Amino acid sequence: MTTLSDVWPLFDLRIRSPRLELRPVRDEDLPGVIDAALAGIHDPNVMPFSVPWTDAPREVLIRETAKHQWRIRTSVEPDNWTLNFVVRHKGIPIGIQDMTSRHFSITRSVTTGSWLSRDYQGQGLGKEMRAAVLLFAFDHLGAEVAESDAAVWNQASLGVSRSLGYQNSGIKRVVARPGELTEQQGVRLAREDFIRPAWNVRVEGLEAARRDLL
Numbered sequence: 015m016t017t018l019s020d021v022w023p024l025f026d027l028r029i030r031s032p033r034l035e036l037r038p039v040r041d042e043d044l045p046g047v048i049d050a051a052l053a054g055i056h057d058p059n060v061m062p063f064s065v066p067w068t069d070a071p072r073e074v075l076i077r078e079t080a081k082h083q084w085r086i087r088t089s090v091e092p093d094n095w096t097l098n099f100v101v102r103h104k105g106i107p108i109g110i111q112d113m114t115s116r117h118f119s120i121t122r123s124v125t126t127g128s129w130l131s132r133d134y135q136g137q138g139l140g141k142e143m144r145a146a147v148l149l150f151a152f153d154h155l156g157a158e159v160a161e162s163d164a165a166v167w168n169q170a171s172l173g174v175s176r177s178l179g180y181q182n183s184g185i186k187r188v189v190a191r192p193g194e195l196t197e198q199q200g201v202r203l204a205r206e207d208f209i210r211p212a213w214n215v216r217v218e219g220l221e222a223a224r225r226d227l228l
């Protein structure tokens with residue numbers, strides 16, 4: 015009998031850190047992920063994301079979040095992928111940690127993005143989930159470089175990066191909200207500069223994931 019694991023092996027991938035479990039978003043995770051977003055992610059006066067998806071009215075945000083997750087899933091292929099991990103704390107979805115690579119076999123480089131529902135911010139969980147995917151990328155996939163960016167005012171995101179050893183790269187000008195200039199600080203981490211946490215991740219479903227990603 016064909017199982018869901020045969021159909022989409024990445025569903026079996028799990029990355030566990032001391033307080034969190036990360037796994038590629040399943041349809042059954044969508045209501046919880048959407049509730050975590052609707053509970054609020056940031057001060058509405060500012061926009062931390064380069065696509066202003068949190069400005070959308072509730073009904074639009076719900077539908078577009080689902081479509082976004084499905085689109086990302088369908089575009090996964092070896093060497094070119096985005097993984098969107100639902101971040102669960104005590105079994106409850108509290109945010110998303112994503113990781114993207116293009117031409118991984120040549121670039122050995124990943125970029126990450128993330129958000130947490132407001133009630134869960136400022137407790138070291140953002141750092142823990144970023145560290146978890148970095149350990150996965152560097153130690154299990156063989157990445158050599160990780161990059162990220164954040165609006166220049168986004169001290170929480172830049173704080174996560176700084177505390178894990180990233181160095182500032184360039185500043186980019188983007189338009190996130192229509193008509194509004196945002197300056198984005200790029201950050202870059204070489205594997206040897208990674209300030210590793212005191213703990214390690216436990217990874218399940220690695221072999222199947224490697225077949226789909228590498």
Ligand SMILES: CC(C)(COP(=O)(O)OP(=O)(O)OC[C@H]1O[C@@H](n2cnc3c(N)ncnc32)[C@H](O)[C@@H]1OP(=O)(O)O)[C@@H](O)C(=O)NCCC(=O)NCCS
Nearest residue numbers: 062129130135136137138139140141169170171173174177
């Ligand atoms: C960005 C985000 C994921 C960070 O997660 P978090 O759980 O709030 O951050 P942490 O508690 O793990 O903090 C990590 C580090 O940043 C520092 N930091 C966190 N918030 C900070 C702030 N407002 N100002 C200064 N430093 C801050 C912490 O002190 C910590 O550094 P340390 O380990 O050296 O003490 C989370 O705040 C968030 O979802 N924000 C809204 C969405 C967003 O901005 N996403 C990123 C888009 S680029």
